[in-house]
Amino acid sequence: MPEERPRRSPHTAEKKKAGAAGWQLVAVQSISCLVVVLIALVFRLIGGSAFSQLRQSFNESIMSNSIIATLAALLDGPGGGEDASGGTTGSPSSPTTTGSAAGESTTAGGTSSTTAGTSSAAVTTAAPAAGGDDLTVSEVKVLYAPEGATFAPLTINRQAEKPLEDGTVTSWFGYRENPLGGGISFHQALDIAADAGEPVAAMYFGIVGEIGENDSYGKYVKINHGNGIEVLYAHCSEILVQKDAVIRAGETVARVGSTGQSTGSHLHVEVRVNGVAYDPACVVPMDDYA
Secondary structure, three states, X not given: OOXXXXXXXXXHHHHHHHHHHHHHHHHXXXXXXHHHHHHHXXXXXXXXXXXXXXXXXXXXXXXXXXXXXXXXXXXXXXXXXXXXXXOOOOOOOOOOEEOOOOOOOOEOOOOOOOOOXXXXXXXXXXXXXXXXXXXXXXXXXXXXXXXXXXXXXXXXXXXXXXXXXXXXXXXXXXXXXXXXXOOEEEEOOEEEEOOOOOEEEOOOOEEEEEEEEEOOOEEEEEEEOOOOEEEEEEEEEEEOOOOOOEEOOOEEEEEEEOOOOOOOOEEEEEEEEOXXXXXXXXXXXXXXXX
């Protein structure tokens, strides 16, 4: 009786076909990635605005993907800055917020002189200078913050890194007596006195949206963190990053100074969501700034 040969299982053939298809997919993806890299290199060699626009678009797109963002941050290096000593790398995914913005200011018994908008009078101090006495809402008879700011609480779903290793709060968010021009003004930031040259760390992962210098802020850097969240650090002595650089949470982006409208060495921190200024104390770790 002839010996029967073992029959080939149909599943074996199917597995071989699936394996071949898988390798074909990997090959196509690899070739596609190589083409993208070559295009990017061509744009880089060409230089000019084309490469800058391509880089900015890529940086914005990676904000929605934490894995790609982490790799990009590592490949891009510290973005021209330094790693803050003892700092930890934060989550690179875009933080989200909760909170609502108040409307225009409402006054009783007359209007107060306020400073509103994106370029608030940055007035702060470092000992022995004074940052101006903070005033309560009842003292100035104002029910709401001025246009462009809000007293609404702010919650961000990421733990912020400390912008300074230590310091002392000299001026809070809200109405105060202006130490430079006199009268009552609305301070749209948190001022923390610290020694000149101290490193300023980014509170969250993000992209440098703007760097510059003007009479009010002095030297400043603004970092975009996605979902409309922006943090501005002002009155710096030195900016250590470049525009469009990818920044890790805790990375050093500037150094404390007293440039612009300032009465002493300190850091001016503004937190805005969709252009509206919120109290930075809602998200800044305050334990070391008493």
